[in-house]
Amino acid sequence: MEQNRIELNRGLAQMLKGGVIMDVTTPEQAKVAEAAGACAVMALERIPAMDPQPAPEQQETQQETDTADPAEQPEQQPADALSFAPPMDSKITQDFSQNTLLYNETTGDWRTHEAVDYEGKSGDAVQAAAAGTVLAVGEDPVLGVYMTISHAQGLTSLYAGLADPCVAEGDAVKQGQKIAVLGEPMPLEEKQGTHLHFSVSENDKAKNPKELY
DSSP, X not given: OHHHHHXXXXXXXXXXXXXXXXXXXXXXXXXXXXXXXXXXXEESSOOOOOOOOOOOOOOOOSOHHHHSOGGGSOOOOOTTOOOOOOSSSSOEEEOOEEEEEEEETTTTEEEEEOSEEEEOOTTOEEEOSSSEEEEEEEEETTTEEEEEEEOSTXXXXXXXXXXXXXXXXXXXXXXXXXXXXXXXXXXXXXXXXXXXXXXEEETTEEEOGGGOO
């Protein structure tokens, strides 16, 4: 027993040689004591275990666009999306009517009207409603001077009651480009006075032009 105490004292003396013993109560104090050169550290109370440092958060490996719900992605317009606009900036004198008969003053009967008529006077500019290619320019007993333009998506536009066409068959036109001016009214609607008779067909079936604006 005495021999053990002697050995302990010798060990303690060796620890004290060139250093100090510091009492601490927390892990942080123990680190400070060790950094200050303490040869031994004594805990007055039990020092709690050091909490491990949290691991750095794992970085995202995918872009948000890869994980986003497809339903939340903005709808993209197709590159060849077709835009239509009225061929004249004027009042509509007779609207499209495919299911209801309208009275025609020139013929004196009731019939459908698969077109939109725009008010105007002789010489007023007529514009291409959409980009396309001129299919035909001519004169007809029913339509008078007319023009047809082929567009994408199976659409064709017709302009009647024209004069002085500015473009010819096969020409490419842009939306809003002047293609002619108003002239004599089309014979089928002569009593309505000078106006543009404008119609659109989709795969050879009549379509209300205003649905495209």
